[in-house]
Amino acid sequence: MRFLARLAVNxxxxxxxxxxxxxxxxxxxxxxxxxxxxxxxxxLVLIVLLALFGLRHRILPFAGxxxxxxxxxxxxxxxxxxxxxxxxxxxxxxxxxxxxxxxxVLVAASGVIGLALSRAIPARMGAIGDHGDAxxxxxxxxxxxxxxxxxxxSLARGDRQSLVALYAYRLRPFLEKPRNFLHHATLSDAPLRxxxxxxxxxxxxxxxxxxxxxxxxxxxxxEKDTLDYQRxxxxxxxxxxxxxVPATGALLLLCLVHLASVYGxxxxxx
Amino acid sequence: xxxxxxxxxxxxxLSETQADACIDAVQMLREIVAQGEYTRASLRIIxxxxxxxxxxxSGEVVLRKGAYGGDVYFRIAGELRIIVxxxxxxxxxxxxxxxxxxxxxxxxxxxxxxxxxxxxRPETRTIGDGDASPGAADLSGSRRLLLSKSDxxxxxxxxxxxxxxxxxxxxxxxxxxxxxxxxxxxxxAERDSVLLRMNWRGVxxxxxxxxxxxxxxxxxxxxxxxxxSILRGFPALAGLDPDVLAELAAASMLETHGDRDWGASxxxxxxxxxxxxxxxxxxxxxVSAGFGRVSRRFDAGEKTLGFLRRGDVxxxxxxxxxxxxDKPAVASRTLHMVNHLQLLxxxxxxxxxxxxxxxxxxxxxxQEAAALDEASLLFPSSxxxxxxxxxxxxxxxxxxxxxLNRCVNCDDCVRACAAVHxxxxxxxxxxxxxxxxxxxSACMHCTEPVCLTDxxxxxxxxxxxxxxxxxxxxxxxxxxxxxxxxxYDNIRLVEIRDExxxxxxxxxxxxxxxxxxxxxxxxxxPAGPACARACPxxxxxxxxxxxxxxxxxxxxxxxx
Numbered sequence: 040m041r042f043l044a045r046l047a048v049n050x051x052x053x054x055x056x057x058x059x060x061x062x063x064x065x066x067x068x069x070x071x072x073x074x075x076x077x078x079x080x081x082x083l084v085l086i087v088l089l090a091l092f093g094l095r096h097r098i099l100p101f102a103g104x105x106x107x108x109x110x111x112x113x114x115x116x117x118x119x120x121x122x123x124x125x126x127x128x129x130x131x132x133x134x135x136x137x138x139x140x141x142x143x144v145l146v147a148a149s150g151v152i153g154l155a156l157s158r159a160i161p162a163r164m165g166a167i168g169d170h171g172d173a174x175x176x177x178x179x180x181x182x183x184x185x186x187x188x189x190x191x192x193s194l195a196r197g198d199r200q201s202l203v204a205l206y207a208y209r210l211r212p213f214l215e216k217p218r219n220f221l222h223h224a225t226l227s228d229a230p231l232r233x234x235x236x237x238x239x240x241x242x243x244x245x246x247x248x249x250x251x252x253x254x255x256x257x258x259x260x261x262e263k264d265t266l267d268y269q270r271x272x273x274x275x276x277x278x279x280x281x282x283x284v285p286a287t288g289a290l291l292l293l294c295l296v297h298l299a300s301v302y303g304x305x306x307x308x309x
Numbered sequence: 310x311x312x313x314x315x316x317x318x319x320x321x322x323l324s325e326t327q328a329d330a331c332i333d334a335v336q337m338l339r340e341i342v343a344q345g346e347y348t349r350a351s352l353r354i355i356x357x358x359x360x361x362x363x364x365x366x367s368g369e370v371v372l373r374k375g376a377y378g379g380d381v382y383f384r385i386a387g388e389l390r391i392i393v394x395x396x397x398x399x400x401x402x403x404x405x406x407x408x409x410x411x412x413x414x415x416x417x418x419x420x421x422x423x424x425x426x427x428x429x430r431p432e433t434r435t436i437g438d439g440d441a442s443p444g445a446a447d448l449s450g451s452r453r454l455l456l457s458k459s460d461x462x463x464x465x466x467x468x469x470x471x472x473x474x475x476x477x478x479x480x481x482x483x484x485x486x487x488x489x490x491x492x493x494x495x496x497x498a499e500r501d502s503v504l505l506r507m508n509w510r511g512v513x514x515x516x517x518x519x520x521x522x523x524x525x526x527x528x529x530x531x532x533x534x535x536x537x538s539i540l541r542g543f544p545a546l547a548g549l550d551p552d553v554l555a556e557l558a559a560a561s562m563l564e565t566h567g568d569r570d571w572g573a574s575x576x577x578x579x580x581x582x583x584x585x586x587x588x589x590x591x592x593x594x595x596v597s598a599g600f601g602r603v604s605r606r607f608d609a610g611e612k613t614l615g616f617l618r619r620g621d622v623x624x625x626x627x628x629x630x631x632x633x634x635d636k637p638a639v640a641s642r643t644l645h646m647v648n649h650l651q652l653l654x655x656x657x658x659x660x661x662x663x664x665x666x667x668x669x670x671x672x673x674x675x676q677e678a679a680a681l682d683e684a685s686l687l688f689p690s691s692x693x694x695x696x697x698x699x700x701x702x703x704x705x706x707x708x709x710x711x712x713l714n715r716c717v718n719c720d721d722c723v724r725a726c727a728a729v730h731x732x733x734x735x736x737x738x739x740x741x742x743x744x745x746x747x748x749x750s751a752c753m754h755c756t757e758p759v760c761l762t763d764x765x766x767x768x769x770x771x772x773x774x775x776x777x778x779x780x781x782x783x784x785x786x787x788x789x790x791x792x793x794x795x796x797y798d799n800i801r802l803v804e805i806r807d808e809x810x811x812x813x814x815x816x817x818x819x820x821x822x823x824x825x826x827x828x829x830x831x832x833x834x835p836a837g838p839a840c841a842r843a844c845p846x847x848x849x850x851x852x853x854x855x856x857x858x859x860x861x862x863x864x865x866x867x868x869x
Contacts, residue, residue, distance in 0.1 A: 096724050102836055110845035162714040284720050
């Protein structure tokens with residue numbers, strides 16, 4: 040099924056689930072059961088199941104459903120948890136509820152953002168050639184070495200000082216480590232264009248052979264910029280997990296505290 | 310048969326005198342000595358290292374069709390029957406089905422699962438597990454099927470069988486062994502028999518050193534019987550009348566191009582045209598081994614249309630036209646040999662007489678040149694064949710293909726592989742790419758695995774049932790022969806650690822002990838390869854590289 044069609048079907052299913060939950064709450068209220076307690080338990084069970092996704096690395100290689108199936112289940116349960124949260128929680132009051140509320144929103148939002156990133160970014164990286172993040176430092180070092188070798192031949196010559204200066208002041212700092220993370224994260228190529236402009240300016244001062252060298256240096260810089268872009272994308276694809284996973288742990292803990300306080304201070308509501 | 314031979318136990322290592330007795334009992338070995346190609350002493354050593362006596366009882370299946378071959382059998386005494394042909398729906402207690410793959414046992418599976426929860430140290434061994442001495446042959450007769458009387462009556466009633474004649478039954482199983490491929494037919498003992506069973510390594514030594522042996526194999530492999538069994542491997546021809554098949558076989562010609570041992574330099578033998586576009590086609594061309602590239606001239610170059618592997622056919626459209634119009638058959642495409650190619654050519658008169666236009670096999674390997682418009686010929690999806698051929702990935706039966714449009718570099722696949730393999734992942738998530746396809750550096754369990762050829766201890770073998778290429782850790786001595794031979798760098802040598810995490814050092818040389826490791830396709834795990842199971846984004850698949858439709862699907866999916 041194509042993506043948009045799948046999205047439409049999933050949205051419809053979620054709406055149906057929300058309707059079922061609303062109906063269940065209504066029936067519960069009619070039977071003098073507390074809908075808030077029911078939705079709370081529903082939400083807690085979902086949160087626990089969602090958190091178990093983290094154990095998949097130990098079990099998955101040997102038994103059970105595949106990683107794809109588990110992730111899809113995780114996504115659908117997450118969507119359902121958001122629906123349940125909307126039913127269960129109004130505006131928070133007090134420190135505990137506010138913290139709990141914030142943590143849930145953080146986990147849910149980071150999950151949705153992570154899902155969007157994991158769908159959008161790989162295609163961008165694939166389009167320019169995915170080198171695999173483990174190899175990026177090696178490739179970067181090779182580019183830096185190549186640039187140094189290209190410039191070394193010009194050091195002794197009196198008529199290539201502009202090229203040497205280009206390398207010393209602009210290219211070497213650029214090539215020696217990852218650069219321009221924020222620009223890549225915001226899909227801006229301004230730093231690269233500035234560098235290309237500098238190279239074009241220097242080219243005007245050089246002879247044919249020097250211009251050829253300048254072109255090669257520019258190609259190396261462009262390759263390195265591509266590596267920086269890939270590195271930035273990989274970091275972004277992982278960064279959301281540093282919020283999502285710890286926040287989930289804290290959320291689980293506070294859920295238990297919330298559960299204890301609800302039943303500890305309740306007056307016997309079912 | 311000599312008294313000494315009668316006393317030799319099945320599968321027991323041979324003593325010097327026992328090996329001598331075997332040489333005297335097998336005509337081929339006597340001839341090799343008589344020709345001076347090997348001395349008796351050296352042949353004795355070969356037998357002691359690489360052969361055992363095998364005593365199948367009446368009804369015991371010696372070779373099973375479809376199983377992967379590793380051993381060759383020299384007949385000493387007894388009688389063997391070969392099932393030449395069976396009806397499509399014939400099933401006899403797993404005779405034609407590979408047994409289900411199970412883990413070692415439930416306890417073994419639980420142990421493997423438990424280690425995923427412990428702190429993992431890669432490649433840890435309890436010292437004293439013991440390496441087998443180099444050269445020891447493990448030729449146990451595991452899992453042999455024994456046919457009952459009623460089984461055999463059923464076979465005789467429903468299948469075409471023949472008793473292997475005296476001369477031909479001198480050697481059996483050599484074709485599959487030399488090609489590291491599947492057995493072509495099932496052979497069982499008609500009565501209690503005595504065979505000399507030699508492993509892959511021994512056969513290769515004889516093959517390289519003895520012209521007599523090579524000539525005999527060539528004679529056998531080009532014999533009508535062998536050609537008949539090759540013809541039966543093509544589904545469109547398998548159902549033909551046995552007499553028709555025999556006539557086709559008698560008329561057919563076997564042609565071999567290139568070098569089967571293309572080893573560590575995958576492009577060394579290169580590509581040479583075998584049939585050129587515009588040449589006269591003198592018959593229907595069937596591919597019986599190796600690989601071929603099919604191309605068509607376009608402007609000043611050759612555009613790849615696809616590739617051919619064992620079981621594919623070339624020239625069907627041209628032959629069909631000839632049969633319809635009586636005009637000479639002219640090749641509309643060029644067929645190139647890629648390293649090694651073996652062709653079986655059925656001459657046109659035989660095709661006309663016995664097959665006709667309606668019974669021709671399908672042209673499975675490539676698209677019909679005439680059906681392609683310019684856009685299809687020139688633009689991206691048709692280049693996937695070029696990518697496969699130029700990187701020699703066409704050999705892969707279980708290659709690891711990653712869709713880069715879905716892969717988020719989460720490393721779940723690597724973690725899963727490490728969890729199953731004691732902390733050492735058996736692949737590297739890098740390799741040649743084409744658009745959004747990356748073929749990772751993981752063993753592809755090739756159609757023709759060149760890595761098997763030079764192992765001194767037979768540590769690397771092909772599983773008889775699954776076809777997976779596996780390394781026996783206990784036998785591996787870390788020589789690196791397989792790693793050097795693998796054209797794709799998919800085998801790595803890793804250092805071994807003791808239980809304290811320290812490297813194990815050889816006492817005599819002071820050098821760390823290393824072993825070869827590679828992807829084993831999670832052999833024995835009921836759930837299959839952990840890498841593919843673990844990927845949460847459906848980016849990683851294990852696939853047969855001949856399945857171009859599957860690759861094309863990966864290229865074109867993710868469309869919104």
